[in-house]
Amino acid sequence: MTSASIKQAAWTHGLGVELETPSWSALRQGFYTTVRPSSGSTFGWVHFVIPTPVIVDGNRLRAVTAWIRYAAGSSAKITNFHVYDGEKKIAGFDGLALNANAISNDTRSVPGGPAVLWGTAISLGVQFSGNGPNDYVQFVSAGIDFYN
Template sequence: MAEKLYASWASGYTAFPETAGLRTFRQGFGVTFTIPAGRIEFIHLPIPTPVIVGNDRATLDKVLVLFHARQTSEIVEVHVFDGPRRISRFSEMRLSGDHSQGVDTRNVFTVRQPDIAFGIGVTLRVNNTSASSDSELFISSFGGDFFHNL
């Protein structure tokens, strides 16, 4: 059997905030969330997941998030879930700047979790470091690299 790669991506406009009423602007090429001054917000990213292919459960190799943390926004944590179970957590980060146009060292998170059972969800913890002005987080796309032994 050989290890086969399966990449699954979704448009950024499918991301959604945890806080109802958070200002959200969706366009065909992504979504912009306005993070109020001094607030922390959670943004959720559902990744289409090939759980089983040819009787083999997927291994999630990595998740990728194309983002632009504008003004004083920073991604400070990334949580990866397989259904109800958190399988990975990346913390103590301060990711800012424009990483929305392609894959780079700041928007790839290596997970390497075998036996994916339900479906992958990614949660971003976003901090606005300004106490006086709003800032924005733009997401153009997100996805995951999966492996199957076929």
């Protein structure tokens, strides 16, 4: 996909993260959201709704690269990174062990750079070892690069 140039990059701030597990906590601060598990649930999903420009200048855009910006405590890791267009999963990366003690980026190519039709989202599976002081993830932002 390097022969084409990026048309749009759409990001959302970590303040907009949605928790699938209602017992988890989310401390929303100006610079990120800190997610912590509950004592009863140490694996769950968090979701980012990405603003999606599906058509620009009469051309349908393609999702090419998905990004997250985060930091995690030593007892937490991101194990799954999924990208959706509406109800269709357009990329899925499982069996990961993403952990960064300082704010870092993780980038994933969307296979085939599919045209987007319905609106995109990034879903992340998060695994905690328990609910101690190092069981947290700080989500700064998430985004997708769109090409013609």
